[in-house]
Amino acid sequence: MAFTVTAVDRGSAARAGSLSLNHGTVETPCFMPVGTNATVKAMSVGDLEDLGVRLILGNAYHLLLRPGPDVIRAAGGLHRFMGWPHNLLTDSGGYQVFSLARLRRVEEGGVSFRSHLDGSSRHLTPEDVIDLEAIVYGSDVLMPLDVCTAPGITRGEAEEALELTTRWLARSRDRWRSIEAPQKGDLFGIMQGNFHRDLRERSAAGIAALDLPGYAIGGLSVGEEFAVFREFTHLSAGLLPAGKPRYLMGIGTPAYVLEAVEAGIDLFDCVFPTRTARNALVFTPDGPLNLRLEANREDFGPIDPSCRCTACRAHSRAYLRHLFKAKEILAAMLATRHNLAFLAAMVSGARSAILEGRFTAFKRAFLSRYGERQPGSQSGAEPAEI
Ligand SMILES: [Zn+2]
CATH class of the missing domain: 3.20.20.105 (Queuine tRNA-ribosyltransferase-like)
Structure with a gap:
């Protein structure tokens, strides 16, 4: 295994790197x-x-x-x-x-x-x-x-x-x-x-x-509490060797992930994006959206116009709402693709921001639009999905 830190952000401990494993190289975060x-x-x-x-x-x-x-x-x-x-x-x-x-x-x-x-x-x-x-x-x-x-x-x-x-x-x-x-x-x-x-x-x-x-x-x-999570994430990341990859287990909402990235974490995982997708909750740049809501009944726009996933390119919120209401398997498939695509795009945006030394501004702008006022509500504490 080889791990290289390519860049460290100017205003935080956030870092971009590359991790070479047996089955290929992964860019971090x-x-x-x-x-x-x-x-x-x-x-x-x-x-x-x-x-x-x-x-x-x-x-x-x-x-x-x-x-x-x-x-x-x-x-x-x-x-x-x-x-x-x-x-x-x-x-x-x-x-x-x-x-x-x-x-x-x-x-x-x-x-x-x-x-x-x-x-x-x-x-x-x-x-x-x-x-x-x-x-x-x-x-x-x-x-x-x-x-x-x-x-x-x-x-x-x-x-x-x-x-x-x-x-x-x-x-x-x-x-x-x-x-x-x-x-x-x-x-x-x-x-x-x-x-x-x-x-x-x-x-x-x-x-x-x-x-x-x-x-x-x-x-x-x-x-x-989120404040406690933040304190211990920054503390813990700072205690680990700087030249080795750091993995924070069990986080997967925008606020938690961006906080972890800011602390210098390279890898993270969580069932949250995939589990909530199956429950009709999807990420958008303006915050989480419940596709089951009546407001989506005749909304023929995509979940997120800036997203390039299959769900957003080909289908409307109204159609996805219908699929969830009718308990169609495709609903879970499309919503999962979207949530994973959204998170991947966010992390990739964070990586570019680190390389350009503007991660703190990226995080602030992302979260101020996302508007997660109470970021302490992710389900990382739940047992892994079965
Ligand atoms: Zn999408």
Whole structure:
């Protein structure tokens, strides 16, 4: 893996770069659509390629339960199984174990839980997760097993979670280093520390010492106020090595993404744009729009005249409203294409602004038109879509 910071903004920590992975180079900042079950819901591989998407997420936990590692191994890995020739990042599923699975028990060795699908007993160690991602799935970026925490826990609990996350990361790294594969993916470390500044510092120091190809920030956008999210995003980004890619997990609305970019984050992901699209909520430059509303009944203009996606080039708000009302599958497909295209165009605009040293002005102009007065309402805190 090679990561190059091409430019840093003049008035902020925002940066533009390029990340070379096993299946091609990705320009950063980059929003990664979430493909939990080896599919970005309502999008074909061709749809994603048309939008210029070259890096998507899969989820080790979900794919372990269904279809199971034997199927993916027999298919020749996750890329071949899903027909995706570009880069894949797999999340370990630590977050899903904590949000979805029943009767979970966390111990030094790993985590035991019952499948949310059939109740079967499972046990995962940090080493199991690395084996799955590196050997069975063939992921380009591997996320290790970590312990996620929500706001409102005690300081002691937060401390325990971060220490265990760091110890698990050291074991993950040892396993990852021991694997000999021609195209082994890159392991990222995950920072935890909840909402304590000194714990974030301790976590950053612990994971940076392991000298990994990249670093992620976990445990933010889990229901905290936007001001708290902002404070901890800037703090956390600043604590991570400047020469390595930084990934903020679980954010996907314009206000959150632009805040993260301003803090110097390179990668982000969230189910928000795709999930809300399936619920008829689409992004426009003037703020979110609910396509089901009566106001769209005879509105024969596109969702966004400046958008070049299929939905906007060929169809009207009135038609999309009709599709949603009639529960047609095409509604979800078109709205998803639009939301991903909108976010990709926004991030690409942010990248150009960074290269020209005017990111702060770009962000201000974008958000003042978007008008998100209460940006704290994204759903990053929800369990991953199932
Ligand atoms: Zn569009």
